[in-house]
């Protein structure tokens with residue numbers, strides 16, 4: 001299997017499709033340390049090769065930024081690619097962000113993925129340094145608010161840790177986007193998944209949260225469990241019922257925006273403020289749940305995205 005160096009960009013959020021992508025780390029440190037989350041196949045060969053965790057040399061990153069500056073890119077957001085750029089020492093990451101803002105014109109947004117544990121390792125002052133350098137938003141995989149599911153999927157952090165990390169990010173002035181994976185608890189924990197995820201989202205009140213639907217790729221540990229009948233993938237209608245329950249159980253304080261902006265999802269309802277739009281969102285979800293075409297649909301379980 002081909003080993004991909006850190007400058008090869010394996011994945012980026014859909015919302016960053018038209019951004020400048022600049023690799024700063026490769027792979028994911030959690031993968032390299034432990035084999036990673038059981039449901040995740042991202043750096044394990046499905047997208048052209050295995051990518052071990054590595055830090056891209058600072059000089060290479062700065063040269064990359066210079067290149068975009070010299071090509072007169074103007075007005076493009078920048079996504080700092082790699083599984084967990086917030087694992088970088090704060091000064092290293094801040095140098096990159098400041099250099100982007102110096103060398104590339106009118107950058108409206110600088111963003112990256114962030115692991116909860118990396119955020120917990122940073123002090124409030126360090127997060128403030130990143131915010132002031134110009135890091136606008138981080139995308140964090142919460143996946144579930146249930147401690148049972150987080151442990152079962154070997155996420156490496158519990159709901160208490162996520163709440164602390166999420167609040168730290170919000171306090172620093174960096175915007176927070178959380179991902180939730182519908183169906184991650186299978187049928188056994190669907191109720192627990194919905195209720196506990198709503199609890200954690202309510203505690204954090206992130207800038208935005210985004211639903212994805214579980215796709216079990218053949219190169220994951222979870223795939224074996226599906227093959228052996230130990231884990232059952234939710235039907236689309238049941239994934240939508242889960243989403244309904246999450247939204248329905250959010251506390252009245254939650255003002256987050258939310259999206260279904262992924263190819264794995266079965267509906268595309270979204271809101272800029274779930275507090276204002278909750279009733280209409282629930283009505284739309286209900287109409288999907290009661291649509292006979294959805295009721296009879298089998299999971300699409302995409303193998304490649």
Ligand code: SF4
Pocket residue numbers: 028029030031035036037040041042083115141
């Ligand atoms: S889900 Fe994120 S933290 Fe977990 S193994 Fe995949 S990239 Fe790493």
